[in-house]
Structures are given as structure tokens and as C-alpha cells.
Amino acid sequence: MANPSVYLETFGCQMNELDSELVTGSLRALGYRFTQDALAADVVLYNTCSVRELAEQKVWSRLGEMAQRKARQPGLVVGVLGCMAEREGAALMKRMPVVDVMVGPGELDKLPGLLDNAVRTRAALADEIEPADAQEQRPDTSGLTSARQAALAGNTSRRSATLAAAADTLELLDLSRAVSPETLGPSRSAYVRITRGCNKFCTYCVVPFTRGAEVHRPPQHIVDECRKLADAGVIEVTLLGQTVNHYRFEHGASVTLGGVVQPQKGRTYKRGESQTDAYAGLNVTTFADLLRMIHEEVPAIRRLRFVTSYPRDFGDDVLTVIRESPRICRYLHVPAQSGSDRVLGLMNRGYTVGEYLEFLDRARAILHQPEIGRPLTLAGDIIVGFPGETEADFEATKRLLERARYKNCFIFKYSPRPGTVAIDRFVDDIPDEVKRRRNNELLALQNVVSDSVGREFVGQTLEVFVQGISRRAAKAKVRAERVSIGAVGLTIGGKSVGSQDDEGCGDQGACSSAAHAQLATGDEPAATPDEPVQMTARTDGDLIVLFDTTRPADDLMGTVQRIRIDASRTLALHGTLV
Ligand code: 5AD
Ligand code: SF4
Secondary structure, three states, X not given: OOOOEEEXXXXXXXXXXXXXXXXXXXXHHOOOEEOOOXXXXXXXXXXXXXXXXHHHHHHHHHXXXXXXXHHHOOOOEEEEEEHHHHHHOHHHHHXXXXXXXXXXXXXXXXXXXXXXXXXXXXXHHHHHOOOHHHOOOOOXXXXXXXXXXXXXXXXXXXXOOOOOOOOOXXXXXXXXXXXXXXXXXXXXXXXXXXXXXXXXXXXXXXXXXXXXXXEEOOHHHHHHHHHHHHXXXXXXXXXXXXXXXXXXXXXXXXXXXXXXXXOEEOOOOOOOOOHHHHOOOOOEEEHHHHHHHHHHHOXXXXXXXXXXXXXXXXXXXXXXXXXXXXXXXXXXXXXXXXXXXXXXXXXXXXXXXXXXXXXXXXXXXXXXXXXXXXXXXXEEEEEEOOOOOOHHHHHHXXXXXXXXXXXXEEEEEOOOOOOOHHHHHOOOOOOHHHHHHHHHHHHHHHHHHHHHHHHOOOOOEEEEEEEEEEHHHHHHHHHHHHHHHOOOOOEEOOEEOOOOOOOOOOOOOOOEEOOOOOEOOOOOOOOOOOOOEEEEEEEOXXXXXXXXXXXXXXXXXXXXXXXEEEXXXXXXXXEEEO
């Protein structure tokens, strides 16, 4: 098959978005073409998320649709990438014969080889099979196992707790990142991975099982990648990791294989031992060092952000670097998960509410400087309906929300995940209607808090990063086009601007977020000179700002501007360019 076309759909978090970008780059380099039209594609790939059941259900239903299509189009290749592939393993292939290729998040560098094989085998087999609609009976293509392959890490990623024992080929995927206007799009914003995996084992969470042990990338690789992106025009970089502030790279212990410095497994700390103790006296690049390096060595990056932070082990060194660095955003996403010490204990979070709030106070004392136009903003994650969560526990979470004063908070209903400690140890005893009620109550409370946080910005002049025309303006434009030139899909610049559902927004992806306006980004149409268009921008504290302008949208997209904040309305600030 010459230059097969690929449709790739991404579910879940920013880490998955980055994985999808890297996969797209590597497949493009091999001649695959990408299409937005799943029905026209020769290859359909789903990059999946397992954090909550709902995200997985969506993929099951997509696979069901693909099974029907494959009956008519036997040459179609279907791949499941990411956490669901890793979590389900062979069971997924058994349940869904439509799946040809499965690749876990730690093995994505193997996708091109597996896909090539699957495409060839499928094409050869398709020649021998008549489509179902031309036959009396549907062909049972499930027996065509020769086209079906998987690359999964299993539990190998946890084998060595010290150094990577073998070449970390996944690092090559990050290193070979294709940076071009095509892959970057017009937004001039990019993600850079600094750590993979997680060692925390919160009892509800599948990530340590699907993404494996915490692994830190060599600092020079990260800085080089930031430089490469900056050279290509990127001005905003978001560093990614499940627990970014755990980043540590021990130089004395680094291993080079095939000329490539290998990523390094994070240490597991002894009970009561802090990270600082564990690495004392060693030649280590800490997270604070890494931030400083990127800030100093790549000044073309005008906004450096990072997600997600773990509330414990957050040293003053990191806060001090942020304070001293004008280009590091004053925004922390530090999930609390619950406001009850009892629930935090059951979740194995490793801190108390008091310790969490102490950290927020410390962060505010060092970083909150509205008087110089540099306020600190905070975002959180909360899980409601964790097993055994009482009304008193829930009330404690409400108090935490009032006290934390997040600018927004991602609120999730507890979803029991196979393989986790929580599903084995605790009964999922909170009825769904109670989870829903608590979820709604917290969303309502967070809206009040977000409103009040937003009002503090009115009258201030802030730097913002312009992202695109607003969803409202984009929709209006689509409506106008529908009227004038007929039907146009509700897809602008490659991103759907349809309704916000339970998945796919926020720092960690799947969420129902209060105070989180949805944006339309991408190559939106420019405004005509005399017709103002509403654009969206983000402050360095990640607050959404809407503003009207008659300037061409293309000129403003991906630039940093100064805006006077005139009003704070539901979900967004409104301002004027100055
Ligand atoms: N159920 C509900 N929410 C979860 N999260 C992680 N695992 C679960 C689960 N089993 C939430 C946490 C985390 C975010 C990424 O997803 O709040 O911070
Ligand atoms: Fe999951 Fe985050 Fe806990 Fe790691 S720290 S186990 S990714 S919730």
C-alpha cells in the first residue's frame, strides 16, 4: 500500500497528546499521511487513557464501530496505543479481534515497525478476502493472527530500581522529535517530557502500572529539545511529568549506550527519607537546576511552565528559582485529591491536609507578587466518592477548596480501576448519585471561588499568550460559513469545538473542570479589518482572558501581549489590548 493514511485520536492527558505528536512525527517521516477523517483512513489509531473507566468505554465503543467497518474493508489496520493497551494486554486483543496492533506507552518507539508489518499483512490478506457486503456471510478475519502484534512493557519497567539496565529506546522517540511548522501548528506552544512514569502508587491510580517506574530524562536532552523548539518558533514550553518536582538526574551514575546518555530511574526513598537526603553529596541536577538551565540557556522561551507537581517534597529551591526567573510562569498545578486526612491516608498520598495547606502558604509567601504584576495562581485536582468517604470527609474537602483558593480545580468521581490497590482493598460503596451530587456541589463551590479569584485581577495589566479566536467567535464563524457556503464540520484548526464532556481538558486530561473555558486553537480564519473578533489568551498564571480586536488574528496568534483586565465573568477574564 503506497503511503497509507492514518487517523489518530487521542484520549486523556497532556502526556498522551505529546506521545501522539511524537508518534505522528515518526510515522510522517516514514511516509504515512495523516487525515482528520476516520472513515477515509487506512490505519486508525487510538492513543488511550485508563485513568477512569469512562475514557476506556469510549475506546471500546470506537473499536466496536471499527469492527463493523473492517467487515466491509478487511485491509483496515486498527491500533490501540497507550495505557489501555498496557493495562488490558492480551485480553484486549481477545475481546476485540478488530485490533491489529497494541503498543503500551513505554514502547511507542516500536510502533513504526509493528505498523508496517500489520499494514503489509492486512493488505495481502485483504486481497484474498471479499468485503462482507459482497458475501453471504461475514468473514471471520479474527483468525488472521499473523497481522496482530503487541509491544507492551509488562512489569519489566519495574525490574531495576536503580539504573536503566538496557538501552532506553523510548528516549530515541523523544530525541528524534520532528520539529516543523506542520507538527507544531500555529500555536507556538509545545510540551517537553522531563520524566516518565510514577513511583507514588496512590491507591486509586493505574498510572504506576501502565506507565511504569519513574524515569528521568538527561537534563541536556531536555535543554536541547527546548532549544530546538525555540529555534522553530516556539515561545511557550510546558514541561511534563506525573510528579515533575521529583525530577533528579544523578550525573555520577549516568550510563551512555550507543552514544546516548540513558534516562535514569528515580530512587525509591526509605521511610522518612527526603529527596534531599537521598541525593546529598551527589552530583545531581535537581528540578530547580533544570528550570534554571532552561530559563538561562533558552531565553527565546518566553513562558516556561510545568505540570503536574506533587505536594510533598516541594523544596523552596524550586520556588526561589521561579521567583527569580521572569520567564517562568507563576502557576502551580498541585492536586490535593481530598480535604480529609483520613481519606488522604487511604489514598496513600503521603501528606496531611495541614501539610498541604502549609505548602500553599509557603508558595504564596514566596511567589504571590500582584504588586509587580506577578500573582501566583494555583490549580488542583479532587476525587469525590472515594470508598468510605463520609459527609464529614466531603465537608472537609469543601473547606480545603475555600482555603486553597484555586483558580480552577479538576473534580473527578472516583472510578475503581482494575489492578489498583483501592479496587482490591476497598468496596466502591459510594452510590453514583452521591458521587454526582458531591461532584456538582464542589463544581458550584469552585465556581464561586474562581469568580472571586478572577475579580482580584480586574484593573491589573498582565502579559498574556494569545492562543486563537474564542470558541464563541469560532462557532459564530462556522455558523456564518454554514449559511454562506453550506455545511462545515464543527472542527476548527484540527480541534473539535463541540461540547465539553468528561474527557480531554485540563492539565491531566479527563476532567469536569470549573472555571475552564474551552478554546478553539489552530489556524482559525482571520477577522476582516472592520469586524472585531474575540480572541482567547492565557496569563502566565493560566487564567483565560478574552478580548475583542480588529487586528488580524493571524498576527496575534502565538504572541505575548499586554492586556488590561476590565471584567471577570463566568469562566474567563475579559480585557483590552494595551
Ligand atoms: N478515579 C477518579 N479520578 C482519578 N484520578 C486518578 N485516578 C483516578 C480514579 N481512579 C484523577 C486524580 C489525578 C487525575 C489525573 O485523575 O485526581 O490527579
Ligand atoms: Fe497517579 Fe499522580 Fe498518584 Fe502517580 S502521583 S500514582 S500519577 S495520582
